[in-house]
Amino acid sequence: MEFKDYYQVLGVSKTATAEEIKKAYRQLARKFHPDVSKEPDSEQRMQEVNEAKAVLSDPEKRLAYDQLAQQYRSGQDFQPSPEWDAGFEFSGRGFEEADLSEFSDFFANLFGQGGRTRQKGRSYQMRGEDRHAKINIDLKDAFHGANRTIILQVPQVDSQGRVASREHTLSVQIPKGIKAGQHIRLIGQGSPGVGGGPSGDLYLEIHFTLDSQYRVDGRDVYQTVPITPWEAALGASIETTTPSGMVRFKVPAGSQTGRKLRLKGRGIPGQEPGDLYMELEVVLPPADTDKARELYKTMAREFAFDPRQRKGG
Amino acid sequence: MAQQHTVSGELIDEVTLTLEDLARACSVKPDWIIERIESGLLADGSPYVANWRFTSHDLTRARRMCQLERDFEAVPELAALAADLIEENQRLKSRLRAAGLIDDADGPS
Known part of the structure; x- marks a missing residue:
């Protein structure tokens, strides 16, 4: 060494x-x-x-x-x-x-x-140490449960005394309804015992992989849903993907960007399931053709609308 | 060489930890946990030993306090205070992220 x-x-x-x-x-x-x-x-x-x-x-x-x-x-x-x-x-x-x-x-x-x-030591026996690791899973796994293969690096001292890492590959059952920060205990997957003592346990602390589509707070999930100006103005029944699959919901007439619609109980499942929040974002169609520009000009003529005046700005 | 195991674990909170489980997971003696519960620094401070069952949150908090005490020779109250502040910071960051106001989830949270 x-x-x-x-x-x-x-x-x-x-x-x-x-x-x-x-x-x-x-x-x-x-x-x-x-x-x-x-x-x-x-x-x-x-x-x-x-x-x-x-x-x-x-x-x-x-x-x-x-x-x-x-x-x-x-x-x-x-x-x-x-x-x-x-x-x-x-x-x-x-x-x-x-x-x-x-x-x-x-x-x-x-x-x-x-x-x-x-x-x-002939009679020296000791239980192995418990070990801890953080792992990232997809949000969808918390909605449906999943079987995931994870690879952990275990630091080990080799015969030369150098610290090297060994790969510990595990196929783990991710239970449905798990939240970020919760632990899964894997009995006997920690450090090996000494002198025939039992192995320690491995605790996995769960975190969600960053997702551009969904944001999570506890069991509540937030997602931004793009909608057209006419869906926002007139109201509509629209369909969008969510972590639990496709969901159809009603956009109330007169909605604006930033409006949050709560779908109760559609967040991460559990005894007290979380809610799913749809945050609306009105997206304007581009004015990149003569016809599109003409439609915007028509709106400008027909609407007596000045959002700055309304806000007092 | 990689070894493959198929394992099904226990979700802590559905299954709670005993005093001995928690002490072992933190590499401390059970007395260390008891002293901090009795001082109201850990868990809910319940004086009824029979009711002591610990959650994922307790495990994270106990490990954090243990490390703070050891690394900085902090008195338990100071370690608990730092743990309170870290937890509060995490709660606020989580809410800011949910509101789409920050996206630095890569950093320590």
């Missing part, structure tokens, strides 16, 4: 004080926080940063790491001798198992009872 330079990960010097390390960590934690970060690999970076902080913020581990670091450069091939920590007295405040499973092999080898005890 490769030697990791934890100082480089946090961007601090080897002589950084505890306060400087804390500060660098917080700055990076803010930068890579999933709710604000726009970096594509923020999750992986945050994991590295957490690992570096776990070592450098603990005076005992930092001292031991510094001693070891004198012999290695970042990225260099690294094999700790079984006695590497001889001469150091640790307080015994170990890491949570969750930390060990999140962190790299490099970390587990140094500070976990990690690699070593797990191989030796």
Whole structure:
């Protein structure tokens, strides 16, 4: 495995004080926080940063790491001798198992009872960690339910100690009526257990793929429907595509652009189904032929109509 | 090499999470969850342990608070406040998107 330079990960010097390390960590934690970060690999970076902080913020581990670091450069091939920590007295405040499973092999080898005890331990058994992933589905899948194949990248440490991602392909049943932000739990699809322990679960957080036609708020769906001036003025029964299929509805006479018509219960299905809102948009036919221009001129003559006057503008 | 599984999951909310489920999903001990419920920072603050069942929203919120506390050494109240603000921001963005006023759904929401 490769030697990791934890100082480089946090961007601090080897002589950084505890306060400087804390500060660098917080700055990076803010930068890579999933709710604000726009970096594509923020999750992986945050994991590295957490690992570096776990070592450098603990005076005992930092001292031991510094001693070891004198012999290695970042990225260099690294094999700790079984006695590497001889001469150091640790307080015994170990890491949570969750930390060990999140962190790299490099970390587990140094500070976990990690690699070593797990191989030796006869009765050591642990349930695998739960894992989390966000996935995007089409809005239509929430209306009808669907079977979708998803491919997740699972970070894994290879035999060389490098972090590489493995593809985890799953065919998942998307239940009808699911909303953005809801989770699907897949039992036993998380991290594998240790020593015969059961696997953890995988939680999928659902989001909808961006769609130029539909907008979603909770279970309510909004769509813009283009209509002709005469349909708006005279009223009409029109047909349009919706996420649940073709729907015919009435445009009331005297409608204008921006008018919203609510089709109750036609949003995302559920015990309390959402509503579907049709937002009307009046589209003028182009005046690109003599006949079309003549029709507009006729309207101009025949209508005593000045929308600016009516609005007081 | 890709492995193919066909799996049918549980929709959280139709099925709710137990205290142990939620704690495990957040990599924390159940006490961490209990303290925050009793302080009114998580779930509905119900004091009746038997009624503790958790939703998708609780899961997202608990994970977010856990991360904020860990990354910034934030006191639970501050993490809850940040989580409140993030949730409010998401609600408003969702309404703005529905009204067609923004279309930046790519960014963090």
